[in-house]
Amino acid sequence: MQEEHFDIVVIGGGHNGTTIAAYLSKCGLSVCIVEARPECGGGQENTEVRPGFRIDPHATYLYGGAAPGFEQLELWRYGFRQVYYPSMAGLVTLDGKAANLGGRFSPGLAEQSLAALGVEGGIAGGFLSSMDPGATKELLRALFWTPPHPPTAEVDPADMPWWQVFRKHMAPLWSERLLDMSYVDFLEEFVAWEPLRTFGAFAAWYCGAHPSWDGMALQSLGGTMLYSYSSGSPRGGMHTYAHAIIRAALAKGTRILTNAPVEEIVVHNGRAVGVRLSADAAFPEKTIWADKAVISAVDVQSTFLRLVGNRHLDHGFLQAVSDISLKGGSLWVMSVICRELPKYHGRDEWFPTEVYPSCVVAPADSMESFHAQTRDAYSFRRLPQDLSPEHLTMMICAHDMYDTTRCVEGYHVLSPIYLECPPPEYDVTGPDGYNRQKAEVTKAALDLLGEMAPNMRGDNIVDVFVNTPLDSEFRNTGMTGGNWYAARQDSDQWFSNRPLADLARYRTPIESLYMCHQTMHPGGLCLMAVPYNLMHILINDGIAQPGSWWYPSPWYMADGASHLAGHGAGL
Numbered sequence: 001m002q003e004e005h006f007d008i009v010v011i012g013g014g015h016n017g018t019t020i021a022a023y024l025s026k027c028g029l030s031v032c033i034v035e036a037r038p039e040c041g042g043g044q045e046n047t048e049v050r051p052g053f054r055i056d057p058h059a060t061y062l063y064g065g066a067a068p069g070f071e072q073l074e075l076w077r078y079g080f081r082q083v084y085y086p087s088m089a090g091l092v093t094l095d096g097k098a099a100n101l102g103g104r105f106s107p108g109l110a111e112q113s114l115a116a117l118g119v120e121g122g123i124a125g126g127f128l129s130s131m132d133p134g135a136t137k138e139l140l141r142a143l144f145w146t147p148p149h150p151p152t153a154e155v156d157p158a159d160m161p162w163w164q165v166f167r168k169h170m171a172p173l174w175s176e177r178l179l180d181m182s183y184v185d186f187l188e189e190f191v192a193w194e195p196l197r198t199f200g201a202f203a204a205w206y207c208g209a210h211p212s213w214d215g216m217a218l219q220s221l222g223g224t225m226l227y228s229y230s231s232g233s234p235r236g237g238m239h240t241y242a243h244a245i246i247r248a249a250l251a252k253g254t255r256i257l258t259n260a261p262v263e264e265i266v267v268h269n270g271r272a273v274g275v276r277l278s279a280d281a282a283f284p285e286k287t288i289w290a291d292k293a294v295i296s297a298v299d300v301q302s303t304f305l306r307l308v309g310n311r312h313l314d315h316g317f318l319q320a321v322s323d324i325s326l327k328g329g330s331l332w333v334m335s336v337i338c339r340e341l342p343k344y345h346g347r348d349e350w351f352p353t354e355v356y357p358s359c360v361v362a363p364a365d366s367m368e369s370f371h372a373q374t375r376d377a378y379s380f381r382r383l384p385q386d387l388s389p390e391h392l393t394m395m396i397c398a399h400d401m402y403d404t405t406r407c408v409e410g411y412h413v414l415s416p417i418y419l420e421c422p423p424p425e426y427d428v429t430g431p432d433g434y435n436r437q438k439a440e441v442t443k444a445a446l447d448l449l450g451e452m453a454p455n456m457r458g459d460n461i462v463d464v465f466v467n468t469p470l471d472s473e474f475r476n477t478g479m480t481g482g483n484w485y486a487a488r489q490d491s492d493q494w495f496s497n498r499p500l501a502d503l504a505r506y507r508t509p510i511e512s513l514y515m516c517h518q519t520m521h522p523g524g525l526c527l528m529a530v531p532y533n534l535m536h537i538l539i540n541d542g543i544a545q546p547g548s549w550w551y552p553s554p555w556y557m558a559d560g561a562s563h564l565a566g567h568g569a570g571l
């Protein structure tokens with residue numbers, strides 16, 4: 001029987017698995033990643049759909065700009081390079097208005113563009129664009145790069161880290177009422193122009209906590225801030241970000257085994273001691289022993305229901321894991337190779353190439369389309385039913401134009417174009433329902449594009465690729481529900497509840513087994529947040545002893561702490 005010993009075994013080489021491996025190798029531990037697929041990177045995949053044209057079937061934008069991991073792991077030394085977008089976002093309406101809403105690296109653009117339309121900007125003109133980048137980073141770290149509190153801690157909701165930071169920087173906006181608000185309520189109250197509200201609601205829906213859920217206004221807004229704070233993507237696509245992390249891990253001594261699906265987490269006397277590879281692995285049935293810890297960087301249901309199994313777990317816990325619901329939105333992703341970028345309503349002066357927004361919400365006239373699409377995805381559990389321009393709004397992204405490594409000269413990759421739908425297992429037309437409707441929905445989406453931008457018809461469109469949520473599941477064994485968030489988007493899946501209160505601090509009922517996957521808090525999109533948060537726990541448990549390069553979250557509460565006083569930024 002083949003065997004090997006390491007301090008740590010990490011199951012899954014997606015970005016969460018490779019990041020925790022890089023952190024722990026930097027601490028001097030011997031680490032082995034075992035990855036099922038032929039290559040690491042998980043959802044940070046780029047696919048060359050035609051020679052010279054690279055699209056992102058899943059991760060596109062770098063939502064992790066505020067992550068301490070960039071400096072702690074020194075990713076720039078391992079090839080990470082960011083492309084900054086001159087404008088992150090814009091909107092277009094059916095009645096012929098267009099606003100360029102800028103981003104972190106285009107100060108004043110939103111205000112200028114809205115003033116030209118006679119729309120009062122103020123807070124509405126990009127909300128917290130009035131917050132400086134340092135304050136935004138502080139707020140994002142308080143929201144996402146902070147481990148959930150110990151279960152014993154009782155913290156007044158108004159004193160949660162994010163609300164403390166918000167009060168510090170946005171005092172005139174603060175009131176206790178915000179605690180119960182949904183983001184849609186927040187938009188109604190603070191944004192006068194409906195297209196801007198529609199833009200805000202769609203942007204939040206595609207970035208994390210759902211805009212309609214009560215008490216989640218700041219979490220929802222935080223998702224959009226993740227996106228605007230980075231204001232760009234890695235040169236070469238998200239897979240090059242994954243490569244930088246993989247190189248950082250390798251440089252510190254991590255061993256990586258690919259084509260190595262784990263069949264079982266080996267448990268002796270309630271303690272995880274290693275993993276056994278499957279019979280079809282490149283090293284069949286090999287056992288890799290973990291002297292200090294096994295870290296599962298695959299989804300929570302696979303980890304417990306399949307890899308640990310019911311012999312070692314309490315029935316109640318297994319039931320709670322089986323009950324974790326994915327009833328949130330999932331993403332239908334379309335990519336279009338074209339010769340020209342969309343000229344909305346035929347006018348290219350709206351978004352000239354030098355300030356073309358990476359992501360356009362169109363048509364953004366009315367919140368009705370947001371509510372109609374939400375209703376279809378969450379209540380009726382089906383694809384958008386009314387595909388007419390009045391009721392269908394799309395996010396149309398053109399990030400590739402700033403990155404010449406993604407596309408053959410003279411062409412553009414308009415990608416991703418997103419539609420929200422339920423995860424496949426909840427689709428009322430059956431799990432393969434979307435795949436049967438692929439041609440019909442693609443045609444409707446292209447018709448809408450042509451309606452908004454007349455040049456997006458005929459010869460301008462060279463090719464179209466569609467990746468449904470079901471396709472996403474097949475591409476990546478860890479891509480639960482084809483979902484970028486990997487759970488429901490609501491307060492039950494937030495902070496110390498995610499994915500279950502017993503797992504919120506990344507420990508599990510099995511000693512020495514920890515979780516490090518996007519199913520944990522804070523979930524997808526907050527890059528490197530789960531590994532950074534888990535590091536606090538591993539340090540607490542005496543497994544990792546980092547050098548002076550490590551700094552914890554100022555909001556971290558160690559085990560046994562019962563209140564927040566004295567924590568945070570001294571607010």
Ligand SMILES: Cc1cc2nc3c(=O)[nH]c(=O)nc-3n(C[C@H](O)[C@H](O)[C@H](O)COP(=O)(O)OP(=O)(O)OC[C@H]3O[C@@H](n4cnc5c(N)ncnc54)[C@H](O)[C@@H]3O)c2cc1C
Binds near residue numbers: 012043063261263333
């Ligand atoms: C449509 C879509 C759009 C998205 N857009 C963005 C975006 O713009 N920006 C962004 O940052 N994120 C985006 N995401 C989310 C992002 O892809 C995920 O958050 C991220 O991939 C999660 O990383 P992970 O390491 O937790 O899991 P994964 O990336 O799923 O990695 C898990 C890994 O574990 C491996 N594995 C599974 N089972 C086993 C086993 N038994 N043994 C060994 N290995 C195993 C899998 O092969 C996989 O490589 C998007 C996701 C989707 C679906």
